[in-house]
Amino acid sequence: MGLFSKKEKQHRKPPPPPPTATRDDLDVARRVVQDFLSVVGIDARMRITALEVSRAGGGPANIEAAMRNGFETGDTGIDRPWHWLAAVCREARAAGDVALIAAVALFTNIWDTELRHKIQMADTTDMMLAAPPHGVTSEVYSLAVLALPGPFPNETVVSNATGSVTIRAVQMKCAIDVLDAGDSFSPEVRAAAQRLLDGR
Secondary structure (H helix, E strand, O other): OOHHHHHHHHHOOOOOOOOOOHHHHHHHHHHHHHHHHHOOOHHHHHHHHHHHHHHHHOOOOHHHHHHHHHHHHOOOOOOOHHHHHHHHHHHHHHOOOHHHHHHHHHHHHHHHHHOOOOHHHHHHHHHEEEOOOOHHHHHHHHHHHHOOOOOOOOEEEEEEEOOHHHHHHHHHHHHHHHHHOOOOOOHHHHHHHHHHHOOO
């Protein structure tokens, strides 16, 4: 039934279209993602650089804006930066920018595997970024596996206090995660992941 549901639907605006990316976005994404990756393990800096990613990707300005978006359109906009990063990966693949795809895949993997279960509401409010939606992780990992035929053993994605991460290391991590997820990925992606691991 719901006495107010029809009225609410009539007054809702349509949600904004999914974000896209152009070649200009590649440099912006590279900068904000690398800023985050370079401070992994330093909590205060991670929060600041995560907010930079959110702003670059069109995330809401603050929690009040997110709540207003949710009321007006049904979409808070918190996930928008993740969809922007997926669009960046698609554009980077077209441009042959494998280093950027690897950097975004590493950024996504850190949030998906290390931060997902640690993020509280207060953290989301600070960073305006939550854990990535499953659809985004699937797309980014798929693009990484398909677009990183490698090998790239010596090309560094990021160096920070915890050490250097190479394209090769990201390539292998994405391939392992794809195969561990089983049927969540297409046969084409799983086959590409298996080829990567077989060629180790």
